Amino acid sequence: xxxxxxxxxxxKNADKALIAAEYVGVKIDVPSDFAMGVTNKTPEFLKMNPMxxxxxxxxxxxxxxxxxxIARYVSRLNGENSLNGSSLIEYxxxxxxSDFSTLEIYGNxxxxxxxxxxxxxxxxxxxxxxxxxxxxxxxxxxxxxTSNTYLVGHSITLADIITVCxxxxxxxxxxxxxxxxxxxxxxxxxxxxxxxxxxxKVVGDVKQTEAVPPIKKAGQPAKPKEEPKKKAAPAAxxxxxxxxxxxxxxxxxxxxxxxxxxxxxxxDEWKRLYSNTKSNFREVAIKGFWDMYDPEGxxxxxxxxxxxxxxxxxxxxxxxxxxxxxxxxxxxKYAFGKMLICGSEAPFKVKGLxxxxxxEIPKFIMDEVYDMELYEWTKADISDEAxxxxxxxxxxxxxPFEGEALLDAKCFK
Amino acid sequence: xxVVKLFGQIKAGNPQRVLLxxxxxxxxxxxxxxxxxxxxxxxxxxxLRQPFGxxxxxxxxDLKLFxxxxxxxxxxxxxxxxxxxxxxxxxEQRAIVEQWMEVEANYFNVVVLPxxxxxxxxxxxxxxxVEELKVKLxxxxxxxxxxxxxxxxxxxxxxxxxxxxxMPGMRYIMNEAGLGSMITSRENVNRWWNEMSARPAWKxxxxxxxx
Numbered sequence: 001x002x003x004x005x006x007x008x009x010x011x012k013n014a015d016k017a018l019i020a021a022e023y024v025g026v027k028i029d030v031p032s033d034f035a036m037g038v039t040n041k042t043p044e045f046l047k048m049n050p051m052x053x054x055x056x057x058x059x060x061x062x063x064x065x066x067x068x069x070i071a072r073y074v075s076r077l078n079g080e081n082s083l084n085g086s087s088l089i090e091y092x093x094x095x096x097x098s099d100f101s102t103l104e105i106y107g108n109x110x111x112x113x114x115x116x117x118x119x120x121x122x123x124x125x126x127x128x129x130x131x132x133x134x135x136x137x138x139x140x141x142x143x144x145x146t147s148n149t150y151l152v153g154h155s156i157t158l159a160d161i162i163t164v165c166x167x168x169x170x171x172x173x174x175x176x177x178x179x180x181x182x183x184x185x186x187x188x189x190x191x192x193x194x195x196x197x198x199x200x201k202v203v204g205d206v207k208q209t210e211a212v213p214p215i216k217k218a219g220q221p222a223k224p225k226e227e228p229k230k231k232a233a234p235a236a237x238x239x240x241x242x243x244x245x246x247x248x249x250x251x252x253x254x255x256x257x258x259x260x261x262x263x264x265x266x267x268d269e270w271k272r273l274y275s276n277t278k279s280n281f282r283e284v285a286i287k288g289f290w291d292m293y294d295p296e297g298x299x300x301x302x303x304x305x306x307x308x309x310x311x312x313x314x315x316x317x318x319x320x321x322x323x324x325x326x327x328x329x330x331x332x333k334y335a336f337g338k339m340l341i342c343g344s345e346a347p348f349k350v351k352g353l354x355x356x357x358x359x360e361i362p363k364f365i366m367d368e369v370y371d372m373e374l375y376e377w378t379k380a381d382i383s384d385e386a387x388x389x390x391x392x393x394x395x396x397x398x399x400p401f402e403g404e405a406l407l408d409a410k411c412f413k
Numbered sequence: 414x415x416v417v418k419l420f421g422q423i424k425a426g427n428p429q430r431v432l433l434x435x436x437x438x439x440x441x442x443x444x445x446x447x448x449x450x451x452x453x454x455x456x457x458x459x460x461l462r463q464p465f466g467x468x469x470x471x472x473x474x475d476l477k478l479f480x481x482x483x484x485x486x487x488x489x490x491x492x493x494x495x496x497x498x499x500x501x502x503x504x505e506q507r508a509i510v511e512q513w514m515e516v517e518a519n520y521f522n523v524v525v526l527p528x529x530x531x532x533x534x535x536x537x538x539x540x541x542x543v544e545e546l547k548v549k550l551x552x553x554x555x556x557x558x559x560x561x562x563x564x565x566x567x568x569x570x571x572x573x574x575x576x577x578x579x580m581p582g583m584r585y586i587m588n589e590a591g592l593g594s595m596i597t598s599r600e601n602v603n604r605w606w607n608e609m610s611a612r613p614a615w616k617x618x619x620x621x622x623x624x
Contacts, residue, residue, distance in 0.1 A: 149570035188565060188604050195563045312555040346552070 003028045007055040008036040012169045013067035014055035015202050019161050020074040022198035024081050068098060068162055075158050083158045090152050097151040097159035104137030106166040113173045118216040138183045145185035156196065164193045171208045205323045255364065257334050257357045263297025267357065271336060271413045286392045299359050300382065300391055303375035305350035312346040318408055321350055324371040325412045331365045337412035338394050344405040353394035420445045421468035423622045426581035428469040430481040433577055434488050436614035438496035482518065482578060489574050499574040506569070513567040513575035524550045525582045533589045554595060554602055561601035576609055
């Protein structure tokens with residue numbers, strides 16, 4: 001039986017166990033059908049954690065709750081590693097910093113963030129005390145990190161995983177740059193650790209919040225415990241990040257694309273044809289695409305990244321495009337895209353081809369996905385043979401493309 | 414007198430590399446001033462120490478060396494157990510330090526040296542060349558920005574000779590060459606420079622140089 005972690009997507013406490021798993025080389029399944037407020041209220045779930053909180057880890061020998069305990073368990077799987085220090089005193093220091101971080105950092109961030117999100121009653125003196133205590137903790141941390149790159153010893157330990165995940169909650173919700181600039185070593189520590197590959201795999205791209213969330217006025221719908229979690233909003237939207245509860249969803253407007261006249265083209269059929277065609281791609285998939293393409297019900301768009309001169313490092317460029325496609329997740333029902341990263345050396349050029357439902361780029365995509373404005377968008381005129389051929393080439397990853405080698409081609413489907 | 418003699422000018426970049434190494438390691442030294450303004454380094458007596466007529470050169474008992482990077486490596490190795498550890502604790506870590514030292518020589522210095530010579534020391538410098546060099550330096554600093562996003566210092570968690578070897582050149586960039594914005598516009602490179610230049614050994618060197 002594999003390890004199963006029950007949590008909503010983007011839970012910074014759940015990240016601790018997942019990052020530890022990357023370090024020790026252990027697989028943890030995270031079921032995508034977890035519904036916050038629903039799954040964790042079932043009798044089966046409450047048997048695993050009577051508090052009904054997340055994350056909870058199911059192991060072959062029974063469940064574990066409390067994110068730090070889960071991370072500790074994971075850190076001891078798979079034999080020797082350095083996550084718990086390499087001596088008794090180092091182990092003590094790992095526990096020291098983990099406890100410190102939970103009480104002094106996480107505890108105070110929660111007291112600042114929670115009332116503003118409506119999870120606890122707001123009081124100005126309460127918030128002031130929490131911020132003051134948080135600053136005291138960050139100051140102590142900053143002093144330690146002045147002469148230490150990591151919390152314990154000379155490499156990542158569980159103390160760093162726990163602390164950085166706790167800091168991530170703060171960075172994402174209430175700790176703006178002007179707040180953290182008073183703790184420059186904490187800043188350096190946070191950014192260099194969260195950019196480590198094993199962290200990045202789990203947390204993705206991290207952005208620091210630009211503002212403290214406003215205080216929810218009394219009477220605002222804040223019945224988070226009863227509401228089922230919506231499809232996960234992209235993690236990049238920092239003010240919406242929720243620790244354990246969920247913002248009451250606004251009454252969901254019907255997507256205008258669902259109200260368009262029906263089209264003979266079914267996007268999922270195209271996606272299936274694209275994915276299943278293993279050979280003779282041009283004769284089977286490309287031909288099939290043009291056979292099923294409905295220019296009334298769909299539109300084709302070319303996009304060009306506006307700042308290609310920034311694309312100096314290959315994996316940074318690929319990450320940028322990957323991030324864009326992650327944020328497009330909300331459009332999956334209505335879009336298909338190919339992003340080509342062109343060139344055999346820096347600066348790399350990012351060029352895309354997108355199929356959207358409807359005659360225009362859907363407004364909700366332009367509103368919700370900030371990457372869209374980083375690209376120049378032009379509608380493809382398929383009566384022009386050259387443009388039609390360009391569409392075909394971009395779907396099939398033709399190489400060379402416009403005279404250049406392809407560094408990579410990413411597909412959104 | 415058993416103290417190592419360093420021949421050079423304290424305000425000059427390459428001698429600073431060696432001086433900084435001495436200061437980090439707590440190695441006693443004596444500076445024998447070679448006046449670059451009067452081209453003392455091109456005189457026959459000095460050419461015996463450094464055949465290309467450049468500073469620094471050292472004399473330590475019977476040992477005579479030139480090339481600041483070679484001198485720094487020697488002293489960092491000889492005094493491995495004294496002062497700041499500049500080469501890492503394992504052979505593999507040293508390899509990573511050496512890798513970034515090579516980067517300094519082959520990618521960073523090849524651009525920064527002509528930039529500094531043109532901007533700072535040449536009366537009517539080649540404007541097109543300087544612009545071209547700045548573009549190249551931008552590309553190099555982009556690589557550093559990425560490396561320093563994940564690493565506190567170039568070779569990893571600890572300050573090493575790989576970082577130290579950059580400091581004299583970085584100082585010119587931030588000061589006389591007027592290119593500080595190339596550093597301050599890069600969050601991680603900026604952080605790296607701020608941390609390095611706050612080190613006591615660097616502060617002592619700046620005191621000695623008395624700019």
